[in-house]
Amino acid sequence: MNLEQLVSEGVVVAIKTLFDVDLPVDGIALNETIKDYKGDLTVVVFPLTRHSKLSPEQTGQLIGEILKEQVQVVEDFNVIKGFLNLEINNTYYINFLKNSCQDQTYGRGKEGRKIVLEYCGPNTNKPLHLGHIRNMLLGYSTANVLKFAGNKVHKVNIYNDRGIAICKSMLAWQKFGNGETPESTGMKGDHFVGKFYVAFDKYYKEEISALVSNGATKEQAEQEASLLREAREMLLKWEQGDKEILDLWNKMNAWCYEGFEETFKTLGVDFEKHYKESDYYLRGKELVEEGLAKDTFYKKADDSVWVDLEDEGLDQKLLLRGDGTSVYITQDMGIAEARYQDYQFDESIYVVASEQDYHFKVLQLVLEKLEKPYAKGIFHLSYGLVNLPDGRMKSREGTVVDADDLIKEMIATAESHTNDLGKIDDFSEEESKALYRDLALGALKYFILKVNPKRSVIFNPEESIDFQGNTGPFIQFNYVRIQSLLRKQPIETIDYETINLQSEEKELIKEIYKYPQIIKLAAKNYDISEVSNYAFSLAKLYSKFYAGTSILGDTPANTKYFRLQLSKWTGEVLQSAFDLLGIQMPERM
RNA sequence: GGGCCAGUAGCUCAGCUGGAUAGAGCACCUCCCUUCUAAGGAGGCGGUCCUAGGUUCGAAUCCUAGCUGGCUCACCA
Numbered sequence: 161m162n163l164e165q166l167v168s169e170g171v172v173v174a175i176k177t178l179f180d181v182d183l184p185v186d187g188i189a190l191n192e193t194i195k196d197y198k199g200d201l202t203v204v205v206f207p208l209t210r211h212s213k214l215s216p217e218q219t220g221q222l223i224g225e226i227l228k229e230q231v232q233v234v235e236d237f238n239v240i241k242g243f244l245n246l247e248i249n250n251t252y253y254i255n256f257l258k259n260s261c262q263d264q265t266y267g268r269g270k271e272g273r274k275i276v277l278e279y280c281g282p283n284t285n286k287p288l289h290l291g292h293i294r295n296m297l298l299g300y301s302t303a304n305v306l307k308f309a310g311n312k313v314h315k316v317n318i319y320n321d322r323g324i325a326i327c328k329s330m331l332a333w334q335k336f337g338n339g340e341t342p343e344s345t346g347m348k349g350d351h352f353v354g355k356f357y358v359a360f361d362k363y364y365k366e367e368i369s370a371l372v373s374n375g376a377t378k379e380q381a382e383q384e385a386s387l388l389r390e391a392r393e394m395l396l397k398w399e400q401g402d403k404e405i406l407d408l409w410n411k412m413n414a415w416c417y418e419g420f421e422e423t424f425k426t427l428g429v430d431f432e433k434h435y436k437e438s439d440y441y442l443r444g445k446e447l448v449e450e451g452l453a454k455d456t457f458y459k460k461a462d463d464s465v466w467v468d469l470e471d472e473g474l475d476q477k478l479l480l481r482g483d484g485t486s487v488y489i490t491q492d493m494g495i496a497e498a499r500y501q502d503y504q505f506d507e508s509i510y511v512v513a514s515e516q517d518y519h520f521k522v523l524q525l526v527l528e529k530l531e532k533p534y535a536k537g538i539f540h541l542s543y544g545l546v547n548l549p550d551g552r553m554k555s556r557e558g559t560v561v562d563a564d565d566l567i568k569e570m571i572a573t574a575e576s577h578t579n580d581l582g583k584i585d586d587f588s589e590e591e592s593k594a595l596y597r598d599l600a601l602g603a604l605k606y607f608i609l610k611v612n613p614k615r616s617v618i619f620n621p622e623e624s625i626d627f628q629g630n631t632g633p634f635i636q637f638n639y640v641r642i643q644s645l646l647r648k649q650p651i652e653t654i655d656y657e658t659i660n661l662q663s664e665e666k667e668l669i670k671e672i673y674k675y676p677q678i679i680k681l682a683a684k685n686y687d688i689s690e691v692s693n694y695a696f697s698l699a700k701l702y703s704k705f706y707a708g709t710s711i712l713g714d715t716p717a718n719t720k721y722f723r724l725q726l727s728k729w730t731g732e733v734l735q736s737a738f739d740l741l742g743i744q745m746p747e748r749m
Numbered sequence: 750g751g752g753c754c755a756g757u758a759g760c761u762c763a764g765c766u767g768g769a770u771a772g773a774g775c776a777c778c779u780c781c782c783u784u785c786u787a788a789g790g791a792g793g794c795g796g797u798c799c800u801a802g803g804u805u806c807g808a809a810u811c812c813u814a815g816c817u818g819g820c821u822c823a824c825c826a
C-alpha cells in the first residue's frame with residue numbers, strides 16, 4: 161500500500177472513531193505540505209468539519225492525535241488553520257529507498273492496451289520544418305510513455321505523397337531542372353525537391369502579375385495561369401496512371417524519402433511502418449460506397465457524395481467529388497480501415513496539429529456512422545502550432561524554420577559553448593562530436609517537450625535556445641555529476657538502520673517516490689511535459705543537495721555509500737525520464 | 750457569423766480532479782569555485798492570475814457574460 165492510501169485510511173478510521181461517520185478513502189483531500197510549514201503530507205480538514213461540528217483547528221488536532229498514535233508512518237503533526245500537516249517517519253523513506261532502488265522496472269505501468277500511434281505525416285514536396293520537429297518529438301516521446309505505462313505501441317508514419325502540391329514540384333523540375341539531381345548538386349533530397357516547389361511558386365506569381373498587367377483580374381489570372389493548368393493536367397495524368405508521370409513522381413518521392421530518413425536518424429525517431437496515401441486513397445472510396453448502400457451517406461444531383469453531421473452539431477461534409485475523385489477525408493477513412501486490419505488496435509492515436517481538430521471530429525463521426533468497431537478508439541492527439549513572432553510559418557514565402565538547419569545551428573552552438581567551458585580537452589574527435597550532438601539535441605528536444613502539447617508556442621529564431629536553467633543540458637549536467645561520483649567511488653554494503661536522513665536527502669527521495677504517479681498522469685493525459693517538468697525538478701533538487709552536501713569528502717563510510725546510492729538512483733530515474741523524452745545522457749561533459 | 754482553443758512576472762513556461770502568503774527558468778542586481786564537474790548554488794528585484802459577475806468555508810483553477818488573440822467551418826491536403 162502506498163503512503164497516501166495508508167494515511168487516507170488512517171484518517172477514515174480516525175473519523176469513524178471520533179465522530180462515528182463513514183467516509184470513502186478516496187474522499188480524503190491530501191496534499192503535499194507546502195515548503196513554509198513542517199511536514200510532508202497535509203490533510204485538508206475544512207471538508208471534515210461538517211462531520212465533526214467543531215472548528216477546523218480542533219478537528220485537525222483530534223485527527224492528528226489519532227494518526228500519530230495509530231498510523232506508524234506518522235511521526236508527528238501540526239495544525240495550521242484548517243490544515244493538518246503530517247510529518248512522515250524518516251524510516252518510511254529510507255525503507256522505500258532500500259526496497260525500491262534496485263528495481264529495474266521502477267516507474268513502469270501495466271496498462272495493457274494495443275495502440276497504433278501515427279505521427280510526422282510530411283508532404284513529399286518539401287523538407288521538414290520546426291512544426292514537424294514538434295510533431296516528431298511529441299509522437300516519439302508519447303509513444304515511449306505509453307509503452308512505459310505498459311501498453312503495446314506501434315509507431316507509424318503517413319506520407320502525403322500525392323496531389324497537386326507534389327505535381328507542382330514535379331512540373332517545376334521538368335521545366336527548370338535541367339536534369340539536375342540531388343547527387344549532381346550535392347543537395348539533400350528533400351531540400352532539392354523543395355527547391356522546385358518554391359520555384360514553381362515564383363514563376364507562377366510572375367505569370368500572374370504578367371496576366372494582371374495585361375488586364376486580367378487577379379482571380380482570373382490565378383486560375384488561368386498556364387503553370388497551374390499544366391500542374392492540374394499532370395495530376396490528372398497521374399491519376400490515369402501515365403507512365404512517364406509516375407516515373408517522375410517515383411523518382412522525386414524517392415529523393416524526398418532519402419532526405420527524410422536522414423532527418424529521422426539525426427532526430428532519433430523511428431517508425432514501424434510508413435503508410436502512403438497513394439496506396440490507400442482508393443480504399444476510402446469503398447467505404448463511401450458502403451455508406452451509400454447503408455443510406456448513411458447521400459448523393460447530390462452532381463453525383464457528389466455527402467454525409468449529414470448536423471445532428472452532431474457539425475455541417476454537411478463532402479466525402480467524394482462529383483467526378484468520383486477522393487478528397488482528404490476519403491483517404492483518411494481508407495487508411496483508418498487499413499490500419500485496423502493491420503493491427504486490430506484498441507486505440508489509434510493521430511499526432512496532428514490542432515488546426516485539424518474539426519477534421520478528426522468529422523473522421524471519427526463518419527466512421528461511427530459506418531458502425532466501424534474501431535471508430536471510438538480513434539484519438540486525435542492535438543498539439544498547438546509553432547508560430548514565429550510575426551505569425552505563421554509559410555513554406556512558400558520562405559519563412560519556415562527548416563528542421564535540418566535548426567539542428568545544425570544547435571550543434572554549432574553546443575560546440576562553441578562547450579569549448580568556451582574547456583572541460584573536455586581530453587576528448588577524442590568522435591567523443592566531442594557525440595557530446596555536441598547530445599547537448600544540442602538535449603536542448604532542442606527539452607525546449608519543445610517541456611511545454612504542454614496543447615499549447616501553441618512562439619519560436620523566435622533571433623533568440624537562441626538556452627543551455628542553462630530549465631533546460632536539457634542542466635539535467636544532463638546533473639546526471640554527469642552523478643556518474644563522475646560513481647566512477648570515483650564504488651558503493652559498498654549500506655547499513656540503513658543507522659542512517660540519519662537530512663532534509664535535502666528526504667526531499668530527493670520524496671521526488672523519486674512521485675515518478676510512477678507522473679508516468680500514469682503523463683500517459684493518461686498524453687502529456688509528455690509532465691515527464692520533462694518532473695525531470696527538471698528532480699535535477700534541481702539534486703543540484704541543491706550536491707551543492708550543500710559533501711558526498712565523497714570527509715564523510716563516514718556508511719553515510720557516503722548511502723548518499724552515493726541515493727545519487728545513483730536519482731541518476732537512474734533521470735536517465736529513465738530522458739529515455740522517454742528521447743534525449744541521450746552523456747557520461748561526461 | 751457558428752464552433753473549438755488559449756489569455757499567469759519584461760520574456761518563456763509550471764500550477765493535477767477547487768485548498769495555505771501564486772511558482773520555475775531567462776533577463777537585471779548581490780554574494781559563492783584550495784568539496785566531489787560553477788552548463789552550478791544562495792539571495793534580491795519583479796504578478797490587477799484578461800475583465801465583470803456567480804457558485805463555495807475557500808477560485809488562477811468551476812459556471813455565465815464580455816474583451817483580446819489563434820485555429821477552423823474548401824469539390825486544398
